[in-house]
Amino acid sequence: MQTEFCKQLGIDVPIFAFTHCRDVVVAVSKAGGIGVLGAVGFSPAKLKEELDWIDAHIGDHIYGVDTAIPQKYEGMDKTSPEELVAMLQDAIPQQHREFVSKLLSDAGVPEWPDQDDEVSLSFSAVQAQLLVDEALTRPKCRMIVNALGTPPDDIIKQVHDSGRLIGALAGRLKHGINHKKAGLDFIVCQGSEGGGHAGEVTSMILWPQMVDAVAPLPVLAAGGIGNGRQILAAMSMGVAGVWMGSMWLNSEEANAEPAQRESYMKATSEDTVRSRSFTGKTARMLKNEWTEAWERADTPDPLPMPLQGYLTFDAVRRTHRYAGSGDCQKVAFNPIGQVVGQINTVESCRDIVFRLLNEYSEALDHVNAITPQG
Ligand SMILES: Cc1cc2nc3c(=O)[nH]c(=O)nc-3n(C[C@H](O)[C@H](O)[C@H](O)COP(=O)(O)O)c2cc1C
Known part of the structure; x- marks a missing residue:
């Protein structure tokens, strides 16, 4: 082969x-x-x-x-990483921040322990x-x-x-x-x-x-x-x-955390969805209350990439770190394909x-x- x-x-x-x-x-x-x-x-x-x-x-x-x-763009060399983070942070509407914060607190997701300001520049x-x-x-x-x-x-x-x-x-x-x-x-x-x-x-x-x-x-x-x-x-x-x-x-x-493994083993091929709710572009992941919440007519639309990623950066790291606590899996980011239905062991x-x-x-x-x- x-x-x-x-x-x-x-x-x-x-x-x-x-x-x-x-x-x-x-x-x-x-x-x-x-x-x-x-x-x-x-x-x-x-x-x-x-x-x-x-x-x-x-x-x-x-x-x-x-x-x-x-792709590179005109003038990007003139923007420092700190300025870039500040520009992106300013572009995120308050309504979106509040929506994310409520989803996390409703699911009992603990706060990130260190009060660092780390923001991924991915x-x-x-x-x-x-x-x-x-x-x-x-x-x-x-x-x-x-x-x-x-x-x-x-x-x-x-x-x-x-x-x-x-x-x-x-x-x-x-x-x-x-x-x-x-x-x-x-x-x-x-x-x-x-x-x-x-x-x-x-x-x-x-x-x-x-x-x-x-x-x-x-x-x-x-x-x-x-x-x-x-x-x-x-x-x-x-x-x-x-x-x-x-x-x-x-x-x-x-x-993988034990709670994540459990989600993979329980899921069938029908339990994934393509959603823009974490990165701003359609990605396939396990369906949960988070993905459903972003689909509703009365909730904000996901922001374009890369803004949605900056908005959800903290949610991703918190739900990963505390994967097994409270209802974390209900709002966790678990990207995976339909082949999840074949993962049984x-x-x-x-x-x-x-x-x-x-x-x-x-x-x-x-x-x-x-x-x-x-
Ligand atoms: C958890 C997860 C994260 C992924 N992140 C990336 C990524 O950062 N970069 C990338 O090129 N592809 C990423 N992908 C897509 C994979 O590279 C690959 O194309 C995909 O998983 C193939 O389909 P499958 O999930 O059915 O095997 C990711 C896939 C998964 C499951």
Whole structure:
């Protein structure tokens, strides 16, 4: 199952694991695939700490780093990070702040303990540049992936000059075509059923269209993959590998809280929704009272990205930190795809990779057995 793209990277199997957890990165890369660390929301210091740990534990294997690298705009160099935070904070209406604060207090979510003013600058070009610079100091980091949109030309050049590959997610055909025009090396094509930011078109429809539209660029199939039968379906459409996010969230190595794990195991594939309520762009997550509250006619509309993210930054960190207390899960941010309905047990990442490969072979045998030979 080693595709040309695997050979180009030097990995054994075309399984790409998107994760925020360094232990998952290491475990999947050691199992023959490749772990890609999601660094959106990390400060440069935090990314350095995580990459130091990965470099010390991953042996001779390689990994990738994913972040959100927005296009640059006129005058951005003149705005300091502090000024940027102040501008964004000023742009958030009081009505929205009060609405969020009521949702959290009604669910009994404890306050953040330290009265720090930390605000994540994720989704800013300033922060993204620092994260890319840090990743490129690491010889074992072999790919940079952009979560949203086509990265700016100078970052594409910087990554290429360093001898690495750069790709980006695409939930619509036109995004993939733009990525190709900009000179990216591969496309991660995410169908609507996937966890996190997701468009409207489902994987079954989008993957083959993308493969044709950006050929000969390698396409990685994302959105809705949790077993080997789904991998075979994707590979049959001409993709160069599979990019999975949801399945690692309940793995042994994941740093999920017990209450989160319980939510994943209880949920069926009908229990997710695409909602703008956390980041301002449609992302798939577990349905709960928070997502429902933002849908009602008498409540404020989510703000555009990145404002909604600044508004909900504190809610996300508090509901994560106190995941098991009170009714936190009713208002927690749990991005995950429809494949959550296939998560019924806790497995190690190594077992997940081996199970996927076995199931893939069995499915292939099945297809061969029903296909007339000669
Ligand atoms: C918890 C979670 C967070 C995600 N955050 C990001 C992100 O920061 N950057 C990104 O490129 N993709 C992100 N995604 C999308 C994944 O990279 C991947 O495309 C998606 O999970 C694939 O679909 P699946 O969930 O059905 O496996 C996230 C997905 C999940 C489940």
